[in-house]
Amino acid sequence: MRFVPFVVIVAALVVGVASPSWAITNGSPDESGHPEVGALIADKQNDDGTWSYCTGTLISPTVFLTAAHCGARRQKTARVSFASHYEPGAPVYTGRYVADPLYTDEADAHDMAVVIFSTAVSGIKPATLPVAGMLDGLEANGTLETTRFTPVGYGSLAPTKGGRGNEFTYTDTRNLTSISFKTLTRKWLELNLHEGDGGTCYGDSGGPNFLGGPTSHLLVATTISGDDDACKSTNYDYRLDTASARDFLGRFVTLP
Numbered sequence: 001m002r003f004v005p006f007v008v009i010v011a012a013l014v015v016g017v018a019s020p021s022w023a024i025t026n027g028s029p030d031e032s033g034h035p036e037v038g039a040l041i042a043d044k045q046n047d048d049g050t051w052s053y054c055t056g057t058l059i060s061p062t063v064f065l066t067a068a069h070c071g072a073r074r075q076k077t078a079r080v081s082f083a084s085h086y087e088p089g090a091p092v093y094t095g096r097y098v099a100d101p102l103y104t105d106e107a108d109a110h111d112m113a114v115v116i117f118s119t120a121v122s123g124i125k126p127a128t129l130p131v132a133g134m135l136d137g138l139e140a141n142g143t144l145e146t147t148r149f150t151p152v153g154y155g156s157l158a159p160t161k162g163g164r165g166n167e168f169t170y171t172d173t174r175n176l177t178s179i180s181f182k183t184l185t186r187k188w189l190e191l192n193l194h195e196g197d198g199g200t201c202y203g204d205s206g207g208p209n210f211l212g213g214p215t216s217h218l219l220v221a222t223t224i225s226g227d228d229d230a231c232k233s234t235n236y237d238y239r240l241d242t243a244s245a246r247d248f249l250g251r252f253v254t255l256p
Contacts, residue, residue: 025158025231026198027177031084036127036217037174037208038082039154040070040115041092050170051086055153055207057127057219058082060253061120066206067224067238068099068113075099078115082124086154086172093117100248109187111224111238112245113206114252127208127219129249130241131256134211135220139184149191150210151223151235152176155203159231168202176214182234187242189221191235201231209237 039052056066064080078097083090095115102110138144153175156168177198183190193199200223207223210216221237239245246255
């Protein structure tokens with residue numbers, strides 16, 4: 001399979017910052033639905049005038065979970081906004097950036113990182129993490145196949161065809177959608193876009209996939225990549241209920 005990490009694409013492939021009604025891909029604005037989901041904010045504007053470049057989730061009052069491939073080599077800090085629509089002047093929290101030391105650029109395994117804040121983020125309830133082997137248990141009892149998942153992120157809207165290939169539109173807005181189950185592997189939750197489903201795209205990397213419908217706050221996997229450049233096929237999401245994921249997360253938060 002070919003992985004396409006969902007970090008922001010800039011330069012010629014990015015188009016303007018209009019605000020159409022559909023978002024993520026075939027989704028809608030999350031508004032206040034998941035205040036624990038935030039955006040990583042760049043130190044300067046992207047080429048299209050936006051600021052966010054990846055997504056993540058508050059998993060304790062002082063710990064924000066995202067993807068390791070969102071960080072630069074030797075990165076020490078990161079800036080996070082929890083605004084549903086980020087604009088300059090919105091509150092930004094700066095914390096210490098720590099990637100899973102087992103992650104490498106050549107492998108998607110261990111693609112996890114946290115931002116650790118020196119003081120607690122107030123007024124936002126962190127997401128709930130899964131117990132060990134939760135998805136395996138759902139697969140064993142036959143319920144996983146019909147389970148819906150809710151991805152949330154600040155990434156591109158559904159890309160459109162342009163003269164130089166796919167064109168991506170970013171709005172610095174938190175959006176959500178609903179997606180179907182495909183396959184469970186040892187490290188990955190693979191989600192499939194059936195008719196009417198939405199999915200994730202560039203800029204949604206590190207963002208949450210909640211188990212269940214749009215009111216769920218049970219974070220079971222993080223968005224990492226897809227297997228096409230148009231954000232229309234399988235989404236690959238890193239499981240948080242595995243021993244390797246829990247080993248990393250357990251260094252920073254108390255796990256269920």
